[in-house]
Amino acid sequence: MRNDGHAENGISDAIGTQSQYARYCQDLSNIEFNGRNNWRRVNKQELSDLITSKDIVNTYGWPYQAYYATSNIVDESRVDMVTLIDGHTPYLAK
Structure with a gap:
């Protein structure tokens, strides 16, 4: 599965709610995977928080x-996009 928010064929017009990543989260919600029906893509702040507060690199x-x-x-x-090394993003949101 692509991690960049695009469709599996790389077409960028599927970014957002129709991207492969977003559709996977919707599928997990539909089948209530792990008892949850609210799966979604992580936002930038949540991912950055995982880097600093949970140390997901060393812990997991x-x-x-x-x-x-x-x-x-x-x-x-x-x-x-966020890297787990330092929370750096290659470009800033407008």
Whole structure:
């Protein structure tokens, strides 16, 4: 599954609610995975908080050199991305 918020074929017009990432969260909600029906994409602040407060790299072994997509849409073709190394984003939301 793509982590950048785009459709599986890379077309950017699916970014947001129709992206592969968003549809996966909706599917988890529909089947009430793990007893929850409110699955959604993480926002930029929540992901940044995981880096600093939960230390998910050392505690859970998350790959820290990757960028992770957030629900924050930058423009019609990009979502904000956060790296677990330092919370850096490659571009800022408008």
